[in-house]
Amino acid sequence: MTGAAPATVAFGALYAAVVGLCVGSFLNVVAWRLPRGESIVRPRSRCPHCSARIAARDNVPLLSFVILRGRCRTCGEPIAWRYPAVEAGSGVLWLASWLVYGPTFDGLLAAVFCSLMLVLAIIDASHLLLPDPLTWGGIGLGLAGSFVVSWTTPRNAVFGAAVGAGALLLLIGLWYLLRRVRGMGLGDVKMLAAVGAFLGVGGTVVTLFLASLIGALAGLLFMARGRLGWSSRLPFGVFLAMGAVVSLFFGPRLIAAYTSLL
Ligand SMILES: [Zn+2]
Structure with a gap:
Protein backbone atom coordinates (compact mmCIF):
# COMPACT_ATOMS: atom_id res chain seq x y z
CA MET A 1 0.00 0.00 0.00
CA THR A 2 1.22 3.48 -0.79
CA GLY A 3 -0.04 6.97 -0.15
CA ALA A 4 -1.48 6.43 3.34
CA ALA A 5 0.18 7.93 6.41
CA PRO A 6 2.35 5.45 8.36
CA ALA A 7 0.18 5.77 11.47
CA THR A 8 -2.94 4.92 9.45
CA VAL A 9 -1.23 1.90 7.92
CA ALA A 10 0.01 0.71 11.32
CA PHE A 11 -3.44 1.13 12.90
CA GLY A 12 -5.08 -0.69 10.01
CA ALA A 13 -2.57 -3.53 10.25
CA LEU A 14 -3.15 -3.86 14.00
CA TYR A 15 -6.91 -3.82 13.46
CA ALA A 16 -6.67 -6.53 10.78
CA ALA A 17 -4.52 -8.71 13.05
CA VAL A 18 -6.94 -8.35 15.99
CA VAL A 19 -9.93 -9.17 13.77
CA GLY A 20 -7.92 -12.18 12.54
CA LEU A 21 -7.31 -13.35 16.13
CA CYS A 22 -11.04 -13.16 16.91
CA VAL A 23 -11.89 -14.98 13.67
CA GLY A 24 -9.33 -17.63 14.69
CA SER A 25 -11.16 -18.07 17.99
CA PHE A 26 -14.40 -18.61 16.04
CA LEU A 27 -12.65 -21.07 13.68
CA ASN A 28 -11.67 -23.14 16.74
CA VAL A 29 -15.34 -23.35 17.70
CA VAL A 30 -16.34 -24.32 14.13
CA ALA A 31 -13.56 -26.93 13.92
CA TRP A 32 -14.67 -28.51 17.19
CA ARG A 33 -18.44 -28.42 16.69
CA LEU A 34 -19.09 -28.84 12.97
CA PRO A 35 -17.68 -32.40 12.67
CA ARG A 36 -19.64 -33.34 15.83
CA GLY A 37 -22.90 -31.97 14.46
CA GLU A 38 -23.22 -29.38 17.25
CA SER A 39 -24.61 -25.86 16.86
CA ILE A 40 -21.99 -23.26 16.04
CA VAL A 41 -23.72 -20.32 17.72
CA ARG A 42 -24.94 -21.83 21.01
CA PRO A 43 -24.23 -22.67 23.78
CA ARG A 44 -21.13 -20.95 25.20
CA SER A 45 -17.84 -22.83 24.96
CA ARG A 46 -17.04 -25.35 27.68
CA CYS A 47 -13.81 -26.93 28.88
CA PRO A 48 -13.57 -30.37 27.19
CA HIS A 49 -12.18 -31.85 30.45
CA CYS A 50 -14.47 -30.57 33.21
CA SER A 51 -17.32 -29.06 31.13
CA ALA A 52 -17.07 -25.78 33.04
CA ARG A 53 -18.35 -22.84 31.03
CA ILE A 54 -15.55 -20.66 29.73
CA ALA A 55 -16.14 -17.10 30.91
CA ALA A 56 -15.76 -14.24 28.45
CA ARG A 57 -12.62 -12.99 30.22
CA ASP A 58 -11.03 -16.44 29.73
CA ASN A 59 -12.01 -16.50 26.07
CA VAL A 60 -9.89 -13.61 24.81
CA PRO A 61 -7.81 -14.86 21.85
CA LEU A 62 -4.15 -15.58 22.75
CA LEU A 63 -4.20 -13.34 25.86
CA SER A 64 -6.31 -15.72 27.95
CA PHE A 65 -4.05 -18.64 27.05
CA VAL A 66 -1.03 -16.66 28.23
CA ILE A 67 -2.72 -15.36 31.42
CA LEU A 68 -4.06 -18.83 32.31
CA ARG A 69 -0.64 -20.31 31.43
CA GLY A 70 -2.37 -22.76 29.09
CA ARG A 71 -4.62 -24.32 31.76
CA CYS A 72 -8.35 -24.38 32.44
CA ARG A 73 -9.24 -21.94 35.27
CA THR A 74 -11.60 -24.48 36.86
CA CYS A 75 -9.90 -27.89 36.59
CA GLY A 76 -6.32 -26.93 35.73
CA GLU A 77 -6.14 -29.38 32.82
CA PRO A 78 -3.94 -28.15 29.95
CA ILE A 79 -5.63 -26.32 27.05
CA ALA A 80 -4.58 -27.82 23.70
CA TRP A 81 -1.87 -25.69 22.05
CA ARG A 82 -3.93 -25.93 18.88
CA TYR A 83 -6.30 -23.21 20.12
CA PRO A 84 -3.78 -20.38 20.49
CA ALA A 85 -1.91 -21.67 17.40
CA VAL A 86 -5.04 -21.37 15.23
CA GLU A 87 -5.78 -17.91 16.67
CA ALA A 88 -2.23 -16.74 15.97
CA GLY A 89 -2.25 -18.31 12.49
CA SER A 90 -5.51 -16.57 11.65
CA GLY A 91 -4.15 -13.27 12.97
CA VAL A 92 -1.07 -13.59 10.76
CA LEU A 93 -3.15 -14.49 7.68
CA TRP A 94 -5.52 -11.53 8.18
CA LEU A 95 -2.51 -9.26 8.70
CA ALA A 96 -0.90 -10.59 5.51
CA SER A 97 -4.15 -10.07 3.57
CA TRP A 98 -4.27 -6.47 4.80
CA LEU A 99 -0.60 -5.79 4.00
CA VAL A 100 -0.91 -7.23 0.48
CA SER A 115 -9.78 -18.53 7.19
CA LEU A 116 -11.70 -21.11 5.18
CA MET A 117 -8.48 -22.93 4.27
CA LEU A 118 -7.34 -22.83 7.91
CA VAL A 119 -10.54 -24.30 9.34
CA LEU A 120 -10.70 -27.00 6.63
CA ALA A 121 -7.08 -27.94 7.38
CA ILE A 122 -7.70 -28.30 11.13
CA ILE A 123 -10.85 -30.40 10.65
CA ASP A 124 -9.17 -32.63 8.05
CA ALA A 125 -6.11 -33.09 10.27
CA SER A 126 -8.18 -34.37 13.20
CA HIS A 127 -11.14 -36.06 11.47
CA LEU A 128 -10.04 -36.83 7.86
CA LEU A 129 -13.18 -34.94 6.91
CA LEU A 130 -13.96 -31.82 4.91
CA PRO A 131 -17.54 -30.82 5.85
CA ASP A 132 -19.93 -30.00 3.01
CA PRO A 133 -21.16 -26.69 4.49
CA LEU A 134 -17.57 -25.39 4.27
CA THR A 135 -16.62 -26.79 0.85
CA TRP A 136 -19.93 -26.03 -0.88
CA GLY A 137 -20.09 -22.72 0.99
CA GLY A 138 -16.58 -21.95 -0.26
CA ILE A 139 -17.56 -22.73 -3.85
CA GLY A 140 -20.56 -20.38 -3.57
CA LEU A 141 -18.59 -17.63 -1.87
CA GLY A 142 -15.73 -17.90 -4.34
CA LEU A 143 -18.07 -17.62 -7.32
CA ALA A 144 -19.88 -14.65 -5.74
CA GLY A 145 -16.58 -12.99 -4.82
CA SER A 146 -15.27 -13.34 -8.37
CA PHE A 147 -17.62 -10.47 -9.33
CA VAL A 148 -15.80 -8.04 -7.02
CA VAL A 149 -12.17 -9.13 -6.62
CA SER A 150 -9.48 -7.95 -9.03
CA TRP A 151 -7.42 -11.16 -9.33
CA THR A 152 -10.07 -13.24 -11.10
CA THR A 153 -13.25 -13.01 -13.18
CA PRO A 154 -16.55 -14.93 -12.88
CA ARG A 155 -15.60 -16.90 -15.99
CA ASN A 156 -12.19 -17.79 -14.57
CA ALA A 157 -13.82 -18.75 -11.26
CA VAL A 158 -16.20 -21.19 -12.97
CA PHE A 159 -13.36 -22.71 -14.99
CA GLY A 160 -11.16 -22.81 -11.88
CA ALA A 161 -13.79 -24.75 -9.94
CA ALA A 162 -14.27 -27.16 -12.85
CA VAL A 163 -10.54 -27.67 -13.37
CA GLY A 164 -9.99 -28.20 -9.63
CA ALA A 165 -12.75 -30.79 -9.31
CA GLY A 166 -11.89 -32.47 -12.63
CA ALA A 167 -8.17 -32.76 -11.91
CA LEU A 168 -8.72 -34.37 -8.52
CA LEU A 169 -11.40 -36.75 -9.81
CA LEU A 170 -8.93 -37.82 -12.49
CA LEU A 171 -6.17 -38.33 -9.91
CA ILE A 172 -8.48 -40.33 -7.64
CA GLY A 173 -9.50 -42.50 -10.62
CA LEU A 174 -5.91 -43.14 -11.69
CA TRP A 175 -4.83 -43.90 -8.13
CA TYR A 176 -7.70 -46.35 -7.76
CA LEU A 177 -6.73 -48.16 -10.99
CA LEU A 178 -3.14 -48.32 -9.78
CA ARG A 179 -3.55 -49.25 -6.14
CA ARG A 180 -7.21 -50.25 -5.73
CA VAL A 181 -7.68 -47.77 -2.87
CA ARG A 182 -9.29 -44.39 -2.70
CA GLY A 183 -6.36 -42.08 -1.99
CA MET A 184 -8.59 -39.08 -1.43
CA GLY A 185 -12.23 -38.42 -0.74
CA LEU A 186 -14.86 -36.34 -2.50
CA GLY A 187 -14.28 -33.71 0.19
CA ASP A 188 -10.89 -33.01 -1.39
CA VAL A 189 -12.58 -32.66 -4.80
CA LYS A 190 -15.07 -30.10 -3.45
CA MET A 191 -12.31 -28.29 -1.56
CA LEU A 192 -10.16 -27.83 -4.66
CA ALA A 193 -13.28 -26.73 -6.54
CA ALA A 194 -13.72 -24.04 -3.86
CA VAL A 195 -10.07 -23.03 -4.28
CA GLY A 196 -10.69 -22.80 -8.01
CA ALA A 197 -13.77 -20.63 -7.49
CA PHE A 198 -11.68 -18.22 -5.41
CA LEU A 199 -8.37 -18.24 -7.28
CA GLY A 200 -9.24 -19.15 -10.87
CA VAL A 201 -7.51 -21.68 -13.14
CA GLY A 202 -3.90 -20.53 -12.63
CA GLY A 203 -4.17 -20.44 -8.85
CA THR A 204 -5.80 -23.88 -8.84
CA VAL A 205 -2.99 -25.44 -10.88
CA VAL A 206 -0.39 -23.88 -8.56
CA THR A 207 -2.34 -25.10 -5.51
CA LEU A 208 -2.57 -28.67 -6.77
CA PHE A 209 1.12 -28.70 -7.71
CA LEU A 210 2.22 -27.38 -4.30
CA ALA A 211 -0.21 -29.64 -2.40
CA SER A 212 1.06 -32.73 -4.24
CA LEU A 213 4.63 -31.72 -3.51
CA ILE A 214 3.99 -31.07 0.19
CA GLY A 215 1.86 -34.24 0.43
CA ALA A 216 4.55 -36.40 -1.19
CA LEU A 217 7.22 -35.00 1.13
CA ALA A 218 5.00 -35.49 4.20
CA GLY A 219 4.13 -39.02 3.06
CA LEU A 220 7.78 -39.97 2.59
CA LEU A 221 8.65 -38.47 5.97
CA PHE A 222 5.92 -40.45 7.75
CA MET A 223 6.81 -43.65 5.87
CA ALA A 224 10.48 -43.25 6.77
CA ARG A 225 9.39 -43.09 10.40
CA GLY A 226 7.36 -46.26 9.90
CA ARG A 227 4.11 -44.57 10.80
CA LEU A 228 2.44 -44.95 7.44
CA GLY A 229 1.83 -47.69 4.89
CA TRP A 230 1.04 -47.40 1.18
CA SER A 231 -2.66 -47.64 1.81
CA SER A 232 -2.85 -45.15 4.71
CA ARG A 233 -4.85 -42.02 4.14
CA LEU A 234 -3.22 -38.66 4.56
CA PRO A 235 -5.24 -35.51 5.29
CA PHE A 236 -4.78 -34.17 1.75
CA GLY A 237 -6.98 -31.18 2.67
CA VAL A 238 -4.17 -29.93 4.91
CA PHE A 239 -1.76 -29.90 1.96
CA LEU A 240 -4.40 -28.32 -0.31
CA ALA A 241 -4.90 -25.57 2.28
CA MET A 242 -1.16 -24.87 2.47
CA GLY A 243 -0.82 -24.84 -1.30
CA ALA A 244 -3.86 -22.59 -1.67
CA VAL A 245 -2.62 -19.94 0.77
CA VAL A 246 0.83 -19.87 -0.88
CA SER A 247 -0.91 -19.72 -4.26
CA LEU A 248 -3.08 -16.78 -3.13
CA PHE A 249 -0.11 -14.66 -2.07
CA PHE A 250 2.63 -15.88 -4.44
CA GLY A 251 0.77 -17.64 -7.27
CA PRO A 252 1.24 -14.99 -9.99
CA ARG A 253 4.94 -14.69 -9.12
CA LEU A 254 5.38 -18.49 -9.14
CA ILE A 255 3.67 -18.74 -12.53
CA ALA A 256 5.85 -15.91 -13.90
CA ALA A 257 9.02 -17.56 -12.58
CA TYR A 258 7.99 -20.89 -14.08
CA THR A 259 7.12 -19.52 -17.52
CA SER A 260 10.41 -17.57 -17.63
CA LEU A 261 12.21 -20.91 -17.16
CA LEU A 262 10.61 -22.37 -20.28
ZN1 LIG B 1 -11.60 -27.58 32.87
Missing part, protein backbone atom coordinates in the same frame (compact mmCIF):
# COMPACT_ATOMS: atom_id res chain seq x y z
CA TYR A 101 -4.35 -5.95 -0.52
CA GLY A 102 -5.21 -3.15 1.91
CA PRO A 103 -8.75 -2.17 2.91
CA THR A 104 -10.39 -3.50 -0.26
CA PHE A 105 -12.76 -6.27 -1.28
CA ASP A 106 -9.60 -8.10 -2.38
CA GLY A 107 -8.22 -7.88 1.15
CA LEU A 108 -11.45 -9.04 2.77
CA LEU A 109 -11.97 -11.94 0.36
CA ALA A 110 -8.31 -12.97 0.72
CA ALA A 111 -8.67 -13.04 4.51
CA VAL A 112 -11.95 -14.96 4.35
CA PHE A 113 -10.38 -17.44 1.92
CA CYS A 114 -7.40 -17.96 4.27
